[in-house]
Amino acid sequence: MxxxxxxxxxxxxxxxxxxxxxxxxxxxxxxxxxxxxxxxxxxxxxxxxxxxxxxxxxxxxxxxxxxxxxxxxxxxxxxxxxxxxxxxxxxxxxxxxxxxxxxxxxxxxxxxxxxxxxxxxxxxxxxxxxxxxxxxxxxxxxxxILSVTGLTAYAGFFEICSPKKGEAVFVSAAAGAVGQLVGQFAKLMGCYVVGSAGSKQKVDLLLNKFGFDDAFNYKEEPDLDAALNRCLPQGIDIYFENVGGKMLDSVLMNMKVHGRIAVCGMISQYHIETQEGIKNLPVVVYKRIKMQGFLAFDFIDKFPKYLEFVLPYLKERKLVxxxxxxxxxxxxxxxxxxxxxxxxxxxxxxxxx
Amino acid sequence: MxxxxxxxxxxxxxxxxxxxxxxxxxxxxxxxxxxxxxxxxxxxxxxxxxxxxxxxxxxxxxxxxxxxxxxxxxxxxxxxxxxxxxxxxxxxxxxxxxxxxxxxxxxxxxxxxxxxxxxxxxxxxxxxxxxxxxxxxxxxxxxxILSVTGLTAYAGFFEICSPKKGEAVFVSAAAGAVGQLVGQFAKLMGCYVVGSAGSKQKVDLLLNKFGFDDAFNYKEEPDLDAALNRCLPQGIDIYFENVGGKMLDSVLMNMKVHGRIAVCGMISQYHIETQEGIKNLPVVVYKRIKMQGFLAFDFIDKFPKYLEFVLPYLKERKLVxxxxxxxxxxxxxxxxxxxxxxxxxxxxxxxxx
Known part of the structure; x- marks a missing residue:
């Protein structure tokens, strides 16, 4: 040295x-x-x-x-x-x-x-x-996975969305750092899990590596509303939001009554000059949806609890x-x-x- | 008969x-x-x-x-x-x-x-x-006040927004059936309360009958963002949403970190052909805002508790x-x-x- x-x-x-x-x-x-x-x-x-x-x-x-x-x-x-x-x-x-x-x-x-x-x-x-x-x-x-990213997936999914076995979960940017964990956590909870990503390779990962029940490449879907309706015809209980914009608007139309949306990010909207307006927000009233933005830093006190949760799965190779x-x-x-x-x-x- | x-x-x-x-x-x-x-x-x-x-x-x-x-x-x-x-x-x-x-x-x-x-x-x-x-x-x-309307104000304000003494509360359609109650409940809780309404007569009611700390006529404000910033320069902890559209977009820019929005209605958006898009939704992430739609019917089990709360105030003429x-x-x-x-x-x- x-x-x-x-x-x-x-x-x-x-x-x-x-x-x-x-x-x-x-x-x-x-x-x-x-x-x-x-x-x-x-x-x-x-x-x-x-x-x-x-x-x-x-x-x-x-x-x-x-x-x-x-x-x-x-x-x-x-x-x-x-x-x-x-x-x-x-x-x-x-x-x-x-x-x-x-x-x-x-x-x-x-x-x-x-x-x-x-x-x-x-x-x-x-x-x-x-x-x-x-x-x-x-x-x-x-x-x-053993840091802020993991805590983000954990806090957003468990603390904000209170998932129940059998619920329908949709994750955008699902092959990303956080999305891949949310999808796997949801499967461990016994949920039905669908993800979207931006390439065939990522969609393959979702289906074959992370164990999502279904997935689609949003870039190849002319109608996101139709894609969601195809994958989740009964609607969405939990949406883990990473992207914003048109995806959020389509998800809102497909949410179930009393659905929950953890707003982790809206990456599609951060750096464009004019924000795409979200038009379907009145659905939040009709369907009594909870939509909550969060940062993992707010849940830093939950970090030890998160490690207790995640480490056994990681050791048993139940998480990748x-x-x-x-x-x-x-x-x-x-x-x-x-x-x-x-x-x-x-x-x-x-x-x- | x-x-x-x-x-x-x-x-x-x-x-x-x-x-x-x-x-x-x-x-x-x-x-x-x-x-x-x-x-x-x-x-x-x-x-x-x-x-x-x-x-x-x-x-x-x-x-x-x-x-x-x-x-x-x-x-x-x-x-x-x-x-x-x-x-x-x-x-x-x-x-x-x-x-x-x-x-x-x-x-x-x-x-x-x-x-x-x-x-x-x-x-x-x-x-x-x-x-x-x-x-x-x-x-x-x-x-x-002793029915669904009252329960709407109560459930949205107390159950969804968990108000704390001293917090800044903004209510739209504040002279309406629900808004007038939310404003008064917030004052009873020791909050600082601002309301918006659509006429001088309604604004007078807010200030002189319902005890709001401040109020404005949204029809006479060319810039809602500026109006909110003038009345609530420190920002908004709780927004009781009745109207949607431009007001919501302006409110989002004025929310405080960890703010809460009870979405009771979006009356401005129900009957127009093209919904006004909400552009400032990414703020929900940055400020970790909770936004929740609700209907009083979901809280019908709280009705006896609501009556216990509201009747003494009504009898003591602490509510109008x-x-x-x-x-x-x-x-x-x-x-x-x-x-x-x-x-x-x-x-x-x-x-x-």
Missing amino acids: ETTVRNKQVILKHYINGFPEESDLMIVTAPDAMEVKVKPGSSTILVKNLFLSCDPYMGTFMREPDSGSSEVAVETLSLLDAFIPGKPIAGVGVSEVIDSDDPCFAKGDFVWGIVDWEEYSTVNSFGRFKIDISINVPLSYYTG YVEDIVEGLENGPAALVGLFHGQNIGKQVLKIA | ETTVRNKQVILKHYINGFPEESDLMIVTAPDAMEVKVKPGSSTILVKNLFLSCDPYMGTFMREPDSGSSEVAVETLSLLDAFIPGKPIAGVGVSEVIDSDDPCFAKGDFVWGIVDWEEYSTVNSFGRFKIDISINVPLSYYTG YVEDIVEGLENGPAALVGLFHGQNIGKQVLKIA
Whole structure:
């Protein structure tokens, strides 16, 4: 191990307006070397980042804070602030402790939490989780199924939707980081589960790997309402919403009375200039639908309960988790931007060490 | 009392497409006389209807059942079906028992429940509530504050929105049957309450009779977003939704994190050809908003609890209730249609005997 390094970072060049593009980000190597140790008395931890999570919310964090969506996004997360031009972007990451002035963490520990997109970070213990390496799973899972992504699927499906055995569940972006888990959780609960995704390959995954009962490629359906009605002729009890726009409008027409919609995201709407209006919202009254937006961070107290739930299934191989791992910090911008065009298959992860 | 009568009814002439109009209904007097008594062994009750409630949902019941909104409305209510052309329309009514073959009801009792819009009805006991006349309030209140309307305000505000002292509450259609109660309940809870309505006279009522902290006439506000921001600069914790459309879009932009929206109705959207799209729905994610449609009928088991809550306030005159009473069955169509143009001030009631 070197005693000094020149840290490499992924920097936001400027606030964005439309979709995030690779050119909105740049890779910068620090001109000066940094010592690979923490200041005594600083109570900080120096970590080497191994895996970085690519998540859709990061796109909204690239917008100027007073320009609508980003502004509200910012006030919602206490662990993470909107990105600042000239500074690194940030997100969930898995890291190895290189040096520590915090008695709770020791050199050689593995941790996950929010980190800047860079090779080495000086962080504190707030919101930092120690990884139990005796659980024999890939470390990258702590950006996904064993981290905020997993908690997102768990909280949205169980806490917000209160599923019952036999209910009909529909998941959009179902082959994504969260969707694949919601679908599998729903199957474990004894639900009938249908998913939508944007390619034949993803639809195959849903049917053959994740055990969905039915699935369709939304890009090949001229009429989403008809596709939903074909797959779920009795209607939908639970919709796990990841996309928004036309899909939501069609789902509303297919919801059952007392249906529940966990609004995890509306990725189709984040970066377009004019939002597609949702026209079928009066259905919410007629059918007494509950629709609730949420962020996993609000359910962080449920994280231990989630691990108790998920780890046995993972050990017994009753759950699978598909990751799309890109290597190298310099490929981070492309990996992140690809999310907004559905290029990832499964959880998008960036491996940087 | 006559022994036979020729019953007068308000009949639906045909299914409607756009807004309900007076010409969609007609007053018909039965060609044959009916005896003013029940058949022995029928277990039925013959009632003389005194007051009929005019409610916005009745408009959606005038649409053809397989044409969208009405279809879904129908499957929601077990006590009430969509109206049928050639037959009387129906709704909540207060009646006097004239003759009874049901041991639970006696001649001279007053009851409320769903009745056809006619002078005399033969009904059964299902969903029929006996009125305790020792409670010294106008009988017409059993179409409103002491009936489904009151339960609507109570269930939507307390059960769905879980209000806390000091929270900021916004109510649309605030001078209406439900809105005036929500506003007063919110004040009793120690909330800061703002309402919108469609005339100066209604805004005056909100401020001077119902005790709202602030109010505005939405018809005189070129920018609803600005109006909300002016009245509730810190944002909205609870929105009691009665109108939909542009108001909802503006409210979404002004909601606080973890806000709650009880969707009681979207009267602006029921009878227009093309629904106004709601563009700001992604805010539901950023701000983790819960939005829930409901019908009072789902909370009918809470009715005794509601009466326990509301009666003491009513007796102590800590609650007021404004009704807009029109007399005569022949004026029913105009009274009902007027709802969709905001002509009523307070609860629209039809007095027919």
